[in-house]
Amino acid sequence: MKVRLGGYNIDAKTIRELAGDRYGDMTPEIISASYARISRDPREVSRLREEARKDIEKARKSNTAIVFGLGHSSIAEHAVFNIDVMGISRLAVEAVEQFRLASFTEKSQRYIRLGRDFVVPEEIAKAGLKRDFKGLMKRLTESYKSMYESIRAAGEDDETAKEDARYLMPLATTAQFGMTVNARELEYMISRLASHPLAELREFASKLSSVAGGIAPSLVKYPDPTDYFKAAPAIRVDIRRTAGRAGKSLAGDGPEAILIDVTPDADKRLAASLIFASTSMSHSESMRRAAKLGKRRRAALIASTMEKMKPHDSVWREFENIRLLYEVTVSSSCFAQLKRHRMATIISQDYLPSLGISIPDSVRKAGKVKLLREAAELSGRVYRKIGSRAENARDYPLLNAHRRRVLFDINLRELYHFSRMRCDIHAQWEIRRLADLMCAMAEDKIPSGSVLLCGKDSFDRRKKDLFG
Ligand SMILES: Cc1cc2nc3c(=O)[nH]c(=O)nc-3n(C[C@H](O)[C@H](O)[C@H](O)COP(=O)(O)OP(=O)(O)OC[C@H]3O[C@@H](n4cnc5c(N)ncnc54)[C@H](O)[C@@H]3O)c2cc1C
The missing domain is CATH 3.30.1360 (Gyrase A; domain 2)
Known part of the structure; x- marks a missing residue:
């Protein structure tokens, strides 16, 4: 086996300083061109990269032919950019x-000077x-x-x-x-x-x-x-x-969540996915075995996957087979954080002043x-x-206090990650309240699969409660 560094990103100023007259040749297209040819050229990839480096125009033609001619678009994913953006609005x-x-x-918005x-x-x-x-x-x-x-x-x-x-x-x-x-x-x-x-x-x-x-x-x-x-x-x-026309919307002053939909028989489905991945049973047979186990043994089977878990570990991929769809109403401040969770499907409405505003406790106290x-x-x-x-x-x-409704479609594995970060003591109050609401709803519908949904700060205690 050989593992060799093909390239990595360095800041543009260094590239400019080092490249001098050859700055125009400093392009990530070289990496893409060499990887693009791996599948069809018998030569080693370092030779292909050498060739691309020597003749950049040829490498560009080859990229164009492979990415756009053949539709092999994933080649373009090997070229990566780091882009600084300043002076753009929160809305944009x-x-x-x-x-x-x-x-x-x-x-952080904390450091912006209004x-x-x-x-x-x-x-x-x-x-x-x-x-x-x-x-x-x-x-x-x-x-x-x-x-x-x-x-x-x-x-x-x-x-x-x-x-x-x-x-x-x-x-x-x-x-x-x-x-x-x-x-x-x-x-x-x-x-x-x-x-x-x-x-x-x-x-x-x-x-x-x-x-x-x-x-x-x-x-x-x-x-x-x-x-x-x-x-x-x-x-x-x-x-x-x-x-x-939309009906009248009710104004609130904190995050709200409704669990609209959840995978039916989620604990059974989760146990079946674990059985499926660990045996040679078909999915329908795995479902029958999961049903036969009974509640207590199913819960033990699911919990067994978490026994060695630490707060930063993800739950197993099988948890992705369980899906939860929430409708949440949150402020723009909370949405700014929610939207950062890329493994979820987020469908948002426009902001609606008639939904009211979120009010921090500190503002009430003051x-x-x-x-x-x-x-x-x-x-x-x-x-x-x-x-x-x-x-x-x-x-x-x-x-930032104005609110909008959002459909937040998330799988149980990502909900674990979300809970670790957002139910945690360090999380901002509104998203923390929202995450707590969402986790409580998940626990109600998926009691065995949700046993360790919690922030990093309460993970050890929850795990001790579960395993002793
Ligand atoms: C207390 C706190 C303070 C924060 N402060 C800031 C701040 O000041 N500025 C700021 O910008 N953000 C801040 N964040 C947001 C934070 O950095 C994350 O962007 C956000 O929580 C989304 O989580 P995530 O990036 O882990 O992944 P998600 O998008 O939720 O994805 C889930 C998981 O998928 C994997 N994953 C997803 N995409 C990739 C990828 N491209 N490459 C590799 N793995 C991937 C990772 O394992 C990740 O944990 C803060 C968050 C918290 C909880």
Whole structure:
């Protein structure tokens, strides 16, 4: 066996400094081209890479033929980019982080300074609402400062005060993040966002295209908007018309969850999957054996897979056969965290001010609920005004406290991971409350399969309760 390093990512400045005149040749297309030819060329991959290195144009032609001619698109996944993004709104970040095959690390909202750090969207300027919008930003900045000071004065630490005062921040607030993405996902991202109704996202797509397209033209070849992607907003309008008017929504002030659907007989199904993977039985035979075991032995069989588990270990892959579909209502602040779980299917509605706002306990304790409600009311007014002239951009003035409904479709294995991170003492209060609700519902329907759903902080105690 031989294991050799084919390549790895280093920062662009170092590459530029070291490459000098040959900077144009420093492309991840070399890696893709050599891997692309592995399947058809008898030579060792290092020889193929050497050839690609010597003749980059030939390597590009070969990539184009294999990726786009033959449709062997996974070749483009071997080229990876690290992209710094600054000055993009929180609203736009939500659309970017929908791309599940990329990796993101964001600057925490705790460290954003409200006052300077917000975008003025093109649509709002064109609609003649720049003054209203900037006026709102000014008011929110003042309210944010007052909220932060009141929470501190009520005895909370700096971190909690920053974290909870941010419920007053609008979706126009800018964010900063690092993104690592392969060329295949990047091309898809650019094409989708270039077709997006928001000007900010189209600008982002065009900038992405120029930073990556120049380096790997053979792999990011079709970044253009498509009629298929562009048609989506109009189709949604038709769906709305077909469905008719929505009923009245009830306003709440914290996270809510409903378990809409769960794999029937989930414990039995889970035991059957474990039997299936460990024996030569068909699935139907595994189901019969799992049913025959009875509740107690089934629970023991499932628990046996967790006996050596540590807080950072995942449960076995068989847990992925159990699916749970939740409808959750969460604030934008909570959604910002929820959307980071890439192994789930997240379908979200637009923000709906009539769903109310999430109110942190520290804001209640500081006696500042009225301040938060007034800010939400003010931002709701600007939202409605923008909605009447530039509907696509109406969400920018909404606050982190405003709420939306989300369908969160997750398998039991990922729910374990979610619970470790989000039921934990270090998790932010709203997502922690949500995760606790979701886990309690899972425990009710899947008692044996959910025995160790908990945060990292309570893992040892729960495990001791289970195994003694
Ligand atoms: C207390 C706390 C503070 C946080 N602070 C910040 C912060 O300041 N900034 C910030 O950006 N984020 C922050 N996060 C979010 C965090 O970094 C994760 O992005 C988020 O919790 C999603 O979890 P995950 O990345 O483990 O994976 P998920 O997307 O939920 O995926 C589940 C699992 O699949 C695997 N997986 C998924 N994708 C990949 C991949 N591409 N490569 C390899 N394995 C993969 C991993 O095993 C992962 O654990 C914070 C989270 C917590 C709990």
